[in-house]
Amino acid sequence: MNEPAAALIARGVHKRFLAKETGKIAHAVVDVSLAVQAGALTALVGPDGAGKTTLLRMAAGLMKADEGKLEVLGIDVAAHPQAVQDRISYMPQRFGLYEDLSVQENLNLYADLHGVPQALREKRFAQLLRMTDLARFTARPAGKLSGGMKQKLGLACTLVHPPELLLLDEPTAGVDPLSRRELWEIVRQMIQDEQLTVLVTTAYLDEAEHSARIFVLHEGKLLAQGTPEEIRRHARNLCFVALPPQGQPPRILQARLLDDAESVIDAVPQGGAVRFVRRAEVKSKNLDALLDGISLKPVEPRLEDGFMVLLRKRRDVPPLDTKALDTAASGDNQNPPENLDEIVIEVRDLVRRFGDFTAVDHISFSVRRGEIFGVLGPNGAGKTTTFRMLCGLLPPTSGFLQVAGVDLRHARAAARRKIGYMSQKFALYGDLTVMENLEFFGSAYGLYGTRLRERISIVIQQFDLAGSTDSASGQLPGGFKQRLAMAVGLLHEPEILFLDEPTSGTDPLKRREFWRRITALSEVGTTIIITTHFMEEAEYCDRIVIQDAGRLLALGTPKEVREQAGEKDAILSMEEAFIGIVERGRQRNGIAAVKEARP
Structure with missing residues (x-):
């Protein structure tokens, strides 16, 4: 703890807050002691509410610790912020x-x-604009930049004054893989060129893999620390890949594995198979019975595997109640519908222009009932515009668009009654309680009396909201807000559920819980349309579309898209496939633009 090269030292740090709703004391940081190595990248990881942001804010001198001592660059930050x-x-x-x-x-x-x-400004600005590739856009208003470009500009503004320590709080949340890669190249270059010390919080465990040291927080306490290899070691000899039966989506096998919490710690679709982490104490015959003859391939652990093992060792991190999810998801329809080949969304030559700018350029696809359909693309690709047109929130300029049997050019209101919607940002009424939001939106969807009470009771059970019905929605933690927003979107049992980056910034535990719910909904015939920047989530989808600059670049199952990206003997990750397809599309379209410009 007395390392001379430490840029930040915490000794027994505590931070408490008074919860306004209950009048009780909430412990955000509890007796945390750690040291951050100078001139290196260090990561803080942990579930939502673990205390990561609070620790960063104390290090930045924006709040004081209640107990303990925090030194930054050799300075007592509480005494000299x-x-x-x-x-x-x-x-x-x-x-x-x-x-x-x-x-x-x-x-x-x-x-x-x-x-x-x-x-000093001219040289510094030139350096930052070159690193962020924003030199061409110096005259453009920040509000007109894509999400990835805004993040890079934010980082550049943070670095205009060369710091000795850079604190980054989830800098890539809501950013596409291409922009995410570019942003981390900038950070790594600053560490190399200027010996910058960086302390980052992130929900992407693959980003933390590149850190010199990782601190795992849970409920304000330091759960573990070490190099990436030391964290991975917790899952050594426990990681396997299983190939699901022919024709079965990987998410079905993944759900079966997650349902057996006594045998399996974690499971996630990967490259058409399912990667899972078994419990060290489970007997092999129990696992054999669970897999029912499916062969296994042992694999090396990732950082995320070690992270999940550490969390699942905690008695206060319970397994997901999947039986409640399956029961509640079925609602009144205990049997899945038979007409799963029915086309519920049809898009032909869809175009949307804003003045001279074409945001969506003649795209076509269809979606079947009960399908999970992913809409992927870089920031600024036109996917949000496409999404808003599908929801009936934005009229197309031209083309054909039919949702739930309704032509959206003529009857958007009629279509909206058949769909549910969950936006990326929390869009409910923060001053209303959970119950008041459910009652208000239920009546807006045309539910009244006994039927409204029944549906509210079902979604409260399904999304584990029983203990929070009297709490103001705006004061809920991020994970609770996500569950409430999804509960509201499903109140009226829509045929189609639209989810706009619903897991942005959430930790792996919350993402598993979310996708287990989606799998249950899909099984009873609810059609899911989702946008996401977590490429691993594309593996849950039956089919995906990738678009960029308003144009459709790829359409098909995850396997078909990986093959389009060049997958042959070695399995590509979906992130590798996504980046490859987008980069080739940009090269192709750039060459075409040059040719068109010639006389």
Whole structure:
């Protein structure tokens, strides 16, 4: 703990908050002691509510610890917060760009705020614009940038004053894989060139793999620490890949494995198969019975595997109640519908223009009943515009669009009664309680009296909201808000459920729980349309579409898309396939644009 190269040292740090709803004390950080190595990348990981953001904010001098001591760059941060802030930079989850100002004006503003001398600005700006590839867009308003470009501009603004310590709070949440890769290249280059110390929180465990050291937090306590290899070691000899029966989606086998919490710690679709982590104490015959003859291949553990083993060892991290999910998901329809080949969404030559800009350019696809259909693409690809047109929230410029048997050009309101919607950002009424939101939106969907009470009771059970019905929705933790938003979207038992990046910024535990619910809904015939930047989630889908610059680049099952990306002997990850398809599409379209421009 007395390492001379430590840029941050915490000794017995505690932080408590008074919960307004209950009047009880909430322990956000509990007796945490750790040291962050200087000149390296260190990651804080853990479930939602683990205390990661609170620890970062204390390190940035934005709040004080209630007990213990926190030293940053050798300075007592509680006693001298301004001295620390003069030498560090902090990028919170929602970095404050000024959207009406241009890229250059935002850089100038943050340089003014940090007191960067004029003589140093030209060289620093040139360096940051080159690294972020924003030099071509200096005159563009920040509000007109894609999500990935906004994150890169936010990072550039954070770095206009060269810091000794950079604090990043989930910098890639809601960012596509291409932009995510570019952002991390910038961070790694700064570590290499300027010996910058970086402390990051992230929900992407593959990002933490590149850290020199990892600290695992759970409910405010330090659960484990070590190098990535030391964290992976907790899952050594416990990781396997199983290939599901021919024609069966991997998510079905994954659900069966997750349902047996006594034998399996974790399971996730991967490359057309299912990767799972068994419990060390489980007997092989129990696992053989569970797999029913499916052969297994042992694989090396990943960081996420070790992370899940650590969390599942905790008695206060219960397994998912999957039986309740399956029962509640079925609602009144205890038997799955027979007409699963029915086309419920049909899109032909769909176009959406905003003035001279074409956001969606002649795309076509169809979706069958009960299908899980993924809409993927980089930030700014047009997928959100496509999504909003499918939901009836935005009229198309031209083309044919039919949802749930309704032509959306003429009867958008009629179609909306048959669909449910969950936006990326929490869009319910924060001042209303959970129960008041359910009652309000239930009546808006045309539910009243006994039927409304029945549906509210079902979704409260399904989404484990019973203990929070009197709590203000805006004060709920992120995971609770996600469950409430999904409960509201399913109140009226829609034929089609639209989910817009529903797991953005959530940890692996919450993502498993979410997808187990989606699998249960799909099994009883609910059609799911989902956008996501977690490429592993594309493996849950029956089919996916990848678009960029408004154009459709790929359409098919996850296996077909991986094959289109060049998968042969070696299995590509969906992220590798996605990046390959998008990069080739951009090269192809760029060459076409050059040819069209020639006389």
